[in-house]
Amino acid sequence: MTVKTEISLDSFFIFNPNLGLKEGEEEKKILYYYPKSTDLKTKVRNIGLSEAIFNFTRTFNPDQPCEVLNTLKIRQIYYNPEPNIYLVLVLKVPFCRTVDGDVEYQSDHIQTEIYLSVLKQMYRECILFTSPFSCLSHNQLVMQLDTFYEKYLPTLRIQNCDIMDLFQGIHFLPLDKSTFLHIHSCINLMQAVFPFIKYSMFLCHEQLVWSGLDMEDTQLVFRYLVANILYPLLDSETIQSKEGSALPRISSSTNNYGRFLTGATNLDSNLELETPPIVHLHHHTGLDEKYYFVIYNALSITVCLFIPVETTILSLDTYKRLDVFLSPKLTSLASEVSSYTSNSNISSLDNSSNGPKFIYFNQLNLAMKSSIHNNYRKSNNNISIDPNVMRILMDIKSANKYEEFYIVIQHKNANLIEINGKSITEVIGKYSNSREFYIVIQHKNANLIEINDEVKKICDSQLENIFFCQ
Amino acid sequence: MSTTQNAELCYLKLCDNPRTFKPTAPTTNVFFDNTNGQIFSVELGDETKISVKGKTDEDSFEFKIKDKGIVKSIKFSPNNHVLALQRSRNSIEFITMINQMPNSVEIVQHSKGKNNKIYGFEWVNNKEIVFITEQSVEIYDIDVKNMYVKLIKSLSINSHWFVYDYKTKLLLLSTGGNYNNILQPLQLQNCGEINKLSRFEIELFTASSPMSIVATSPVVSPTKLLVLEEDVVLTYVYHLPRILIIRHQQRGSSSTQVIVYTVYKYKTVKRTHTLELADKIDGKFALNIVDNLILVHHKTSKTTMIFDINLSNDSSNGIISYKLPLMEPKPIRPIEGYETYSSNWVMFEPDIIIDVNKGLLFTIELDISIIMQQFRNNRILFEFLILRNIEREHVLSLLRRVFIEEANEYVEMIQLIETINFYYEQYLNYQVQINTGKSVKLISLSEYNTVQDSNELSFVKYNYTQRIIVDQTTLYNTVFIQLNEQKDKHTLLVCLLMEYVKSLLDHNISEIEYFIYELLIKTLIFQKQYYQLHQILQYYIVHDSKQIACLLLPLEKLYPPAYQLALDMLNRLRASDEINHILLYKPNNVITTLRTNTKSDSAVRSLSRKLLQLASHTSDSTSSIEPRQRIDSAASSIADSRNRNMDTGKNRTIDIPRNRSDVLLSERDRVVFYSVFMFYSQYCKQYNFNLMRDQKCLKYIELFENLFQPK
Structure with missing residues (x-):
């Protein structure tokens, strides 16, 4: 019987080689380390190895830092986005054990470029929520990295990465002119009625329809939103419905299909309001602007609202007014979109397994x-x-x-x-x-x-x- | 409150130059003939002196006839050749006129039953006249030359009163019924033909409207007429004949209403609208029609209400729509030293008010600028204005007011855009139908909402040119361009343009003008919203055109994907010449250009010419070598590298040339190679020279195919 393994995540760590320079204080270099349960010695050793490789390879080509280290059993991917910040992704090379007990490592199964791209995206999505690492104090940084990657890593699914993760692209929902314009008009109206909304993004069936952000931010927000919020949500709903205890999406009091996924997730409660996550937009242009990231979902539609932190205070009443405005409009748009997609699917998509x-x-x-x-x-x-x-x-x-x-x-x-x-x-x-x-x-x-x-x-x-x- | 302040709010006024005539006096009676627009002042004496006042002073004249008692009614035939007058209860006299003077010959025509009371008479045309008597409707033919009157048609029908409208030639008779509530409309046609429309009944109780609650059923006396002649008006409103009936307040019903019946195809009459006068008022009412608006004068309170049956406000139960006054009732603008709403006022359709005591004939006019201040809802105001026969400038000023000058709610603006396009679509449909000669279906927004059976309206055909069309050019010039000049309004402008495009498409107007797109794109570029522009183009919101592609191309410097967008657009337009031009403009693009042009011979030919031109202009340090020689060396190098590839390809599943420079020629080599080859092959074709016999050439062909047509 042959045994095959899949590519898997061995460890992931971030360190700053300029910290803990004294002998015996090397653990101070560690900003984040996964898995947490690793003993300190191993952590320090691995970081030391990576640092050594960096320093060694720099001798040959100072302009281009080392990107990857190949060994028989593992592959290390490096990324150095900011001075003195190194991200290292360590993958286990899959192997095949034959009946005779010979182990064959399939190093060609790990395509480095894909994981380089994944690693970069891991960094970029992180700074969407934290701002660049060098702008934060050490303690803040350690804490923020911990909260972010805690949630992020379980959704990574290293073994399922493929060419799509290399592209890190955006899925656009194909739509006809008039449906698109109706959606666009609804967004314009929303931004006119609630002028504190600076930007917004409109998704349907986890695909993008409209984004008011620029392309770089759109890509980050889209990738993060879909992989870390919407898909887990869908999964949890399918599990719930399988168990027969699905939470009704219709809230009993207002009889609508809409709800906030961040911010006021429960409009009926009198508990203290959750503050929605804050995102830092416009990094690539050198700016750092903070926005509340409010997500509203109704049926297949998800709308993201970006509200400047400095100028707006979100009260329960604001959420309620938004809910009253969005819920009926999105419900009708959702049915418009679904009637379009069902019409076009019949004609265009040939889902036979043998076709090209x-x-x-x-x-x-x-x-x-x-x-x-x-x-x-x-x-x-x-x-x-x-x-x-x-x-x-x-x-x-x-x-x-x-x-x-x-x-x-x-x-x-x-x-x-x-x-x-x-x-x-x-x-x-x-x-x-x-x-x-x-x-x-x-x-x-x-x-x-x-x-x-x-x-x-x-x-x-x-x-x-x-x-x-x- | 002073009168001047009041006057500022009065949206109705009397015309400045009323026509004057000899007023009533103890011996003088005044008659008005609406058909010819003539006022008769009849002065009794030894002789009866008649002054006729026409529409202008030239049409005015005087003459005398023999006194034969009190004149009850007097009317000229439309060409003024025969004067008809009634002085007894059962006969009509005819006097022929020569040069506006009466001829001595007079004829007297009695009603058919000799003794039947004649209620009145009307000229149908120059030769025919109708008598309405208590028992019949009789049409007589008049031969002027021979002074001969002949009965040509008689219809037995009992009636209490009649109302006639010369424009529609409709004659409405009150024919009784249990409560005297049945009305019979007739249409008089030429040669004595009478078209009998279906008769209809006026509801005894004013039907419950959404706005008034009807309490107990009223007591109706069978002897009393439910509706009197003076409460009925027969006239065109919005190009359809309408019967307007004032229903006075009754015991049990809440207030006075005006009920509008519409005559369809001169066949059926249907109750279509109810005008709800202000609550709990009664007294004397009179109606006028100005520019398709129904004016209800309330003489008691000396105010006038305005109704527009085509505005899409108010409520409807699907059959009848209920209308409220457009604005607060206001008096007609007072004139110093003149009593308005005096008891001497008599109203005639459509817009005539006659003061018999002062000898004045006014027409009533609207003051649009005051009306524009009174409306609160700009969307309804727009609808109101577009239905009026007014200067275009009023509508444009409204557009400027809503979109530019005032800080209006965005919701209001998009509602207005929606309304603008509703009428724009109607207009375009009308144009199409005019051009194709099909029957025209034109309806207003309110009718659109209320009438399910649109066939009923399909015959309506009228002159649309009086209406004001707010088309794409108008909106562009009055609103969009103006907004574009204010930098702080650019975000709004983008939203409005998108909304406008959306609304046009919703109204099936797919031909959107280039300049709308152009402004949209330019504004987005100005705002640096490149990715948003990209998304809009990606969903094909902007209609493809070469102009738009040209607009996008220079944007490449600011936003590189614009180049791709432009090429895509040209590709959809099948503009291969432009594509070639753009591709060759960039370095290292010859192969792409070649590959896009393999489809047709003519494309290849035109491209080869272009390439040769390009080759002769390309400066290359190695170009001193004679072309043929260069091609030879290039060819052999290609052949070598390809052979190498084939060998290695056998051994490996994947073989991808990592360094391309050894495989492919330099850009200039490719240009020269390809162009010479194209030229050569054309030359051979032309002279019927067998290309295949030349071994060298054969090699080129092979190479060429390998290189450029890998399939």
Whole structure:
């Protein structure tokens, strides 16, 4: 019996090499360490190792710090976003134990670029809530990192990271003009009625429809919101409904479907108001502005409100007025959206398992689309193709960064061959005008001409409205 | 309160130049013929002296006829050739006129039953006249030359009174019923034809309206007429013939109402509106119509109420809509030394007030600027204005007021945009139907809301040009451009533009003008809301056009994705020439350009010309080598690298060239190579030269295909 393991998180730590310089005070360097249960000695040793590697490699190339360390059993990913701040992600290399007891480490299963991107995102999402690390005092920083990553790490799902995590893109909900305009009009009206709302964001079915923020902040907020708030919420609701004890989403007193996910989560209670989380926007432009991050959810719709901390005091009454305003409007918009999506789904989506699959990513607006993933939640069995093929896709991506390319890779899928002997998976990557498009075709009796036709068909249907050199 | 202060709030006024005539006196009676607009002052004496005052002074003249007693009624035929007058209870006299003087020949025509009382007569046209008697309606043909009168049609019908409107040629008879509440409308057509419309009954009790609660049922006396002639007005309101009936306060009912019946297709009459006069008032009322507004004068309180049956305020039960006065009742603007609402006032349709005692004929006018101050709801005011026959400037000033000058609620602005587009859509539909010659369906917002069966209104056809159209250009010039000049209003401007586009689409107006989009994009750029602009373009809110693409292209410096957006748009427009131009403008883009142009021969040809041009302009240090030679060397280097790839490809599943410089040619090489090849192949085609025989050329073709058409 062969035993296989998955990629998993060994540890994750953040340290400042300039602290605890005295012998015996090395633990002061530690700003955050996961898992917490690790004994101090190991912590100090690991940090020491990373620091040593940094210092050593700097000799060869002072401009570009070391990014990754490969060993047989682990892989360390480094990120140095601010002076003297180092983030280290340590992954366990998956292995395969054969019947004879031989252990084979599959180091090619960890695609470094993906985890580099994941690590960067971990940092960026963190400073969305804390402001840059160097701006905080040591104690504050340690505390804030602890609160943030405590919640964050369980949602990370290292073993399910793939090319989508490399892109860290945004899923836009496809909508027709008029539905989009109705949503937009509702947001404008809301911001006119409640002028203290500086920015807002509108999501439906965990996909973005509208964002008043700029692209960088939108990406951060979107990624964080979906992975750390909305999906866990959905999961908890499915569990509850399976257990038959689902909490009614309709609050008894107002008979509406809306509720606040942050801030006044219970409008009926007289308890002290929760302060909504505070986000720091506009880092990339050098500003640091604090906003309350209020999230309101009604049926499939989620609206985020960004309210300047300095100028606004949120009272229960404000929340109630917002609720009265939003609830009926969002309820009707939700039904409008669902009637559109159900109409268009019937005609366009062919969800047969054998058809060609694609992944689309546009660097310039970070739009991302995939028919390989059953949904955008990270979970096992979420991708409809072989993980090996998924890795090939990633290889194509990392090999071609700068110019258009056109590559067909034939991948003889071991599992499929066993079943019908002739099946072949084709992976095609296309890159044009800052857009990337990957196609995976699984074909019996693969014939190049047929595959070519297939590719042409999917390109025509998916890319007809954009300028994309085929 | 002084009179001057009062006057400032009066939104109705009498015209400045009333027509004058000889007023009533102990021996003088005054008659008004609404059909010809003539006032007759009849002075009895040895001879009967008749002064006729027409619409202008030239139309005025005087003449005398023999005295035969008191004149009850007097009217000229429309061409003024025959004078008809009634001096006895059962006969009408005709006098022919020559040069505005009576001819000596007179004819007397008795009613058909000789003894039947004639209530009155009306000229249907120059040759036909109708007598309304207590038992019948009779139409006579008059031969002026031979002075001969002949009965051509007679309809037996008992009636108490009649009302006639010359414009619709509708004749309304009160025909009795149990409570004398049945009315019979007739339409008089030429050649004595009478079209009998379905008769209708006036409800005995004023039906309960949402605004008034009806208590006990009133006692109606069967002997007393439920409705009197003076309480009925027959006239056009909003291009449909309407019957307006004043229902006085009765025991049990709360107040006086004016009930509006609408005549559809000259066939059926339906109760459509109820005008709710202010609570608990009674007394003498009179009606006027000004610019499709119904004015209800209350003589007792000396005030006038205004109703607009097409405004979408008030309530409705689906069949009848209930209307309240538009504004607080106000008197007509007082005139120094003149008594308004005097007992000598007689009102005629549509907008005429005659003071018989002073010999003055006024028309009544609206003061729009005062009305504009009185309305609280700007949306309803807009609707009101757009339905009026007024200067466009009034509407524009309202738009400026709402959107620019006053700090209005955003909600109010978007409501107004919605209303503007409702009427804009109606107008465009009307235009389409005019152009295609289909029947026209035009309705107001209130009718749209109340009448389910829109077929009923489908025949309505009228001149739309008098209405004021607020189209995209108007709104752009009056509002958007003005807002654009105020930097602090840019956020508002973006919201309004988006709202406007949304509203246009909601009203099925998909042809949105370029300048609306242009302003939207420019304002977003000015606000640095690039990502928002990107999202708006991403959802195809902005209609694709080459102009918009050109607007986006220079934005690339500020916001790099704009380049992509512009190319996408051009691609959707199939503007391959523009795309080539843009692509070749950038360095290292030749391959992309080549790959986009493989679809058609003509595209390839035009591109090869462009490429040659480009090649001759490209400065390259190695260009001293003769082209053919360069191509040879380039070709061999390509062939080598490809062979290398193929060999290695066998061994490895994935093979991706990591360093491209050894595989592909330099930019200039590609340009030269491709253009020469294109030229060469064209040359061969032209001279029927077999390309395949040339071995070298064959190699190029192979290479070319490998390089540029990998499929």
